[in-house]
Amino acid sequence: MHLNRFLLTAALPFALIACSGDDSAPGGASGPVTGSEDAMVSAAHPLAVEAGLEALRRGGDAVDAAIAVQMVLGLVEPQSSGIAGGAFLVRYDAQTGAVTVYDGRETAPAAVSEDYWLDENGEPLAYLDAWQSGQSTGAPGAVAMLAMAHEEHGRLDWSAGFEAGIELAEEGFPLSGRTSSMAARVAQISQLSRQEPARSYFYDEEGNAHPEGFIRTNPAYAQTLRAVAADWRNFYTGEIAEDIIATASRDPRGGLLTLEDLEAYEPIRREALCVPYRVYRVCSAPPPSSGAVAVGAILTLLEGFEMSAFGPDTVEGWHLFIEASRLAYADRDQYVGDPAFADVPVEGLLDHAYLTERRRLISVDAAIPAIRHGTPPGAPEVIADTTPDVPGTTHYSIRDTFGNVVSMTTTVESVFGNNRMTDGGFLLNNQLTDFAFVPRDADGRTHPNAPAGGKRPRSSMSPTIVLDAEGDFLIATGSPGGNSIIAYTAKTLVAMLDWGMTPQEAAALPNIVARGDVVSIESGFDAELLEGLRALGHQIRGEQGENSGIHIIRMGEDGTLEGGADPRRDGVTGRP
CATH class of the missing domain: 1.10.246.130 (Gamma-glutamyltranspeptidase, large (L) subunit, C-terminal domain)
Structure with missing residues (x-):
């Protein structure tokens, strides 16, 4: 996989592409590979699509391709996703017909209480203050979740999913117009343009966002991916974990995330929630989604x-x-x-x-005239919702040559997460702002989405x-x-x-x-x-x-x- 091939693909940002690979035997695959018409990747950036396609050419499962797509998206689409975020992955198994959900949603630090987003006067924080704080970062789940899915379904080595991301981070990639424009838009209201290393990464010496087409390298991200490729647990322990904690602990409003919180993170395998619709079955992720x-x-x-x-x-x-x-x-x-x-x-x-x-x-x-919630069977009595909403997410769909399918949505929450970049070349999530800011009402009733330690x-x-x-x-x-x-x-x-x-x-x-x-x-x-x-x-x-x-x-x-x-x-x- 070479940089010039990636640059050619990246020049087609709004077209459907059909990449023709060689017909060599897939390395490390078990079982035959069917014709190319049976496989497909649809994702938010051409470079990520190419990385996923390469995994399929080598005989990978849809999960192998998902890993490759994720690692590249974290590099080329940092405003929407990253390895320090979370995800839900839904997989269809062609042999059994089973649909399984892998829950990689972030979790709150153990020390979090339901008053987490209330200030000293008991009032909810303004969203901007919460978003830009270290308090907003939860224990990331995407890496551990992908490792669980790979252990069960991967056909390629775990490390194979990191090769494209490492090469692009070291050799460079053209910055997309979307990344450039988003960096320019948040510059006046966020710490992205004021705190290193994010400032130097996204902006020039005058504080202007690097333009579309600017060739961006990220050797720190390549080093991080090499460590995670060797063992996914390296993301949750050692230098990478310490870097995450140090970045989240910085002012303003340093967070409560600890090394113990990272080490304790566990993804969850869940049964898909399927609903009949006419002659179809529609399957997706159950709560906490x-x-x-x-x-x-x-x-x-x-x-x-x-x-x-x-x-x-x-x-x-x-x-x-x-x-x-x-x-x-x-x-x-x-x-x-x-x-x-x-x-x-x-x-x-x-x-x-x-x-x-x-x-x-x-x-x-x-x-x-006016919409109110209903009272479904078994419903508890709860209060009105006070969860804010700011999007910063990506989605991709993959079908491999064996007929297996992955539908995966992954996120760092808001645009560029909480705008704090680690020395490892990636941004932190602000996922904890997805909790309700007002946890209970005057009668003491608690909302089901109130903050709590270890909660998703x-x-x-x-x-x-x-x-x-x-x-x-x-x-x-x-x-x-x-x-x-x-x-x-x-x-x-x-x-x-x-x-x-x-x-x-x-x-x-x-x-x-x-x-x-x-x-x-x-x-x-x-x-x-x-x-x-x-x-x-x-x-x-x-x-x-x-x-x-x-x-x-x-x-x-x-x-x-x-x-x-x-x-x-x-x-x-x-x-x-």
Whole structure:
């Protein structure tokens, strides 16, 4: 794998690419490799796609490719993901048909209490102060989670997944326009441009963000990857761990993360939460992710309507999508948290009778005046949600030559995480700002997403795999976007399953996010449809930059794969 090949690929940021590899036998693979038409990678950067494709050419499992993609994204897309972040990985096994979730969500330090985000006067911190603090960093989970998945499914050596990231970090890569523009945008409000080593890495001597195309090297990141490639535990102990702790401990508001917190981190293997939708099964990550619950509720609510009769060019189709989203978000906000710490009524939230009753609130003639959460079976009494929302995430989908599939969403939380860069060449996460800032109400009732030591904050990540009526793989999809992830992902499913759209059409379809009583609609949405939705009583906040990063793989009716990459970002889709 050579730099000039990467540079050629990077020059095609908004096109679908089909990379032709050699036909040599895969090194280290067991079993035959099928034709290249059976495999695909769709991710947020051409260099990451190429790294994943190389793993597949060598006979790797989708998990091997996911490792390679992750390590490169952490280098070339630092505003969205990184090795000091967290992730949910959903894997479909072609031999058994099983769908498994690997939970690599960050955890709060053991010393965290539910008052974590309250100041000395008992008032919640301003988001900017919390985001830029050392307190915002949780124990990272992505590396340990990928190691668990690799131990169970990897076909290549663990170290193979790091080769592309190491080479790019040492030889250099062209900075994307998105990274450059994001660095320029946060310069005035964040410590990214003021604290070393981030300042020198992202900005010139005058404080201007390095421009698009600037060849950036990161030898410190290469050294970190070499250590983790030798043994993933090196990320959680020794010099790398000490560097993470020292960086998180700096002022302002140094964090509580300790070496013991890092050493104690454990990923969790979970059973996928699958919801029937028409003839399909839609599978995603259960709590602490709210993706499967909320996307599943949206689809179950819509199942009572003939959505295929109302396409994306109709007011009726979008009206129904909006109303189902509003109802699902209201319940999601109220009840979802880490099930190890809170009573999350997952079965009740997806109970068919309960959602049938909720569906009766939807009228085809008018918007619901004001949305409130319902009371699903088994629901505890909890308080209103006070969790902020700032997106900084990425998603990729992979199908290997053996038919196995990975749908993975990974994040450092906000843009460039908490903006603190370690001496190891990577940024820390600010994942703990995903907890509720006001943990309890005047009556002492605690929100299920209140902070606690060792707890995983609630997530909106919705890496999704859809199975057809025979239980075979059909679709892998997902997106970044904070709590808008749920709407972005649900949009792609309705677009493909009900409206007959291709993956690329589904990814490019305008985004509509309906959480609460105000509906955010992406700029460029049809003016007549907007007016039609307003006539039904919807409060529209139009011309918004709903910046998704959807990446889709779908099995076509003829047995070949179709890919879709979100035109709003730098993503591409490629074949080996």
